[in-house]
Amino acid sequence: MDVDKHADELASALGVDKEEVKEDLENLLQYSVPIDEAKQSVRRKHGGGGGGGDATPESLDVADLTTEHDNVTVTVRVLTKGTRSIRYQGEDITIREGEFADETGTVSYTAWQEFGFEPGDSITVGNAGVREWEGHPELNLGDSTSVALESDEVEVPYGIGGERDLIDLEPGDRGRTVEVNVVEVEERTIDGRDGETEILSGVIGDETGRLPFTDWDPHPEIETGESVRLADVYVREYRGAPSVNVSEFSTVEALDAPVTVTDSAPSMSIGDAVTAGGLFDVALSGNVIEVRDGSGLIERCPECNRAIQNGECRSHGDVEGVDDLRTKAILDDGTGTCTVILGRELTESIYGGDLDDARDAAREAMDREVVAEDIAAELVGDAYRARGSLSVDEYGANLNADAFEPVDEDPETAARDLLAELGVGA
């Protein structure tokens, strides 16, 4: 029997001295303990694995992990690590989350205690549980898991560390670090899980985009106009778009060099934007192909400001409606479709008149619909570019527009560009 080989394997899995492991193994083997039992025993002695299972956890490449596995051992590089507090069965628990990788792939993890590894470390994780999260395997590092530092670096074709541009953040990201300018911030009092809590909320931006943020443990460095580095933040979905969360575990540092915030929103096809599942600040172009019901001269509930029909609010019953102007236009570029919602100001500029003009027109025609008809006659068919916040949920894809203007690109130029791209003509 090759005790050396088994000792090597164990020592590296456990991160302890090989000679010591070999001695322990040989000692047990003298008593004719089967090698698998002996290894389990040594593993347990050194704080590894041994959650009572009778099988050695499988040693796997990350790409081969499936949700069918129960317990596994992997040798990986730590890509990211984020800290978060969660309430689990009435108790506050601090967990670490992030991604591991080897050369075959990446996998998310949740560690229920501090194992001490940091991004960039190469480690062997022994006896990690496998659970399913949104159809993908995820590693669960608990009491029975061992983590051993490897001296040989695990080479990975992935970036190490959580530094990202805002455009690359997605809901579910943990342990991210961003350098941003605080575009706007306000203090708010919310009724949180521990009663009234002060928080900060607002908008941050960098050269790639803007996102809303919440600071659950207000950091004084976060002030309007200041540039800051936010380390160890996590990303959640808020109204269909990513939102950055700063917590008590985040480090906030003021930056000397100011971060420039982009003036323009990222442009993409409507199909891609809708598939992305919501974007805080995006520019979409397409044709207005319809103006939906609920546009034009509408009435809102004086209590809740929601649009009402026939003087009846869904929450407040019969109310005295307050007039307003609004447009809900279907914008479609052939790859996707969304409803662009234009508030009073943008609607007035399309309509070419204010609320009083609209009321006069409705009175004269004895029909409020004439306002929406005029707006439709102005918009339908033409190409527009809308910028704002896109949400995608059970109510469909809706863009709350801050800006809305006709596409003024010369079609002849667009045609020449397309031909050049195809390699035909000029």
Place this chain on the structure above:
Amino acid sequence: MSADGGPGNREVARRLFAAEFDDASLSYSESDEERAPNYVVTPTGARVNRLFAVGVLTEVEQVNEDSLRGRVVDPTGAFVTYAGQYQPDEHAFLNRTEPPTFVALSGKARTFEPEDSDRVFTSVRPESINEVDADTRDRWVVSAAERTLYRIAIFAEALDSGLRGDDLRAAFETTSVDPSLAAGIPKAIEHYGTGTAYLEAVRELAVEAVEQVAGERDAVGALEAEPGEGGPSN
């Protein structure tokens, strides 16, 4: 103003040229339910529930007491649209508009097969029609060409793959190909046996239409190829 599409999964308005829409003869519904969407599948695999076209309104005719028929002409042919009593706004628009006028038309794709004929006609049941300008028409030509060229490229890859039917659809699902094309292309191959000669003819049509907008050409040639020419089943 037309009926509200409501929230949720609104059908995207597809862009395609009239000549290709005119060649379509397949329509189907995803299920037997009354409200299940109906689709027209074109020879290059566009699966069209709703379409958006911009062209010149050249004629308006009274077809019967209630209905008007309008022809909306793009550089390749004509979209035919019928507005009846259930499309009062569109009916009124056609009634008052003096051709020729640039118009934008969006609506539902339909096929119709007269009892005494083996030809299938396509038409558009309008959801909105509005007057637009020449630039809007030209921009539409460029976007219809873009969508058409993208579709043909995917179709050609599908032909090359040798996969058909459900296998092809399954293969598409592992890629980023638009789900509507993933459904439409296998059906088009099965129904039309669309071949490379037709794909090339539609490609040429699209390029010529763009060249016309770019000021490099006066007219676009006719689409004379039949979908099945050079097809996998020939």
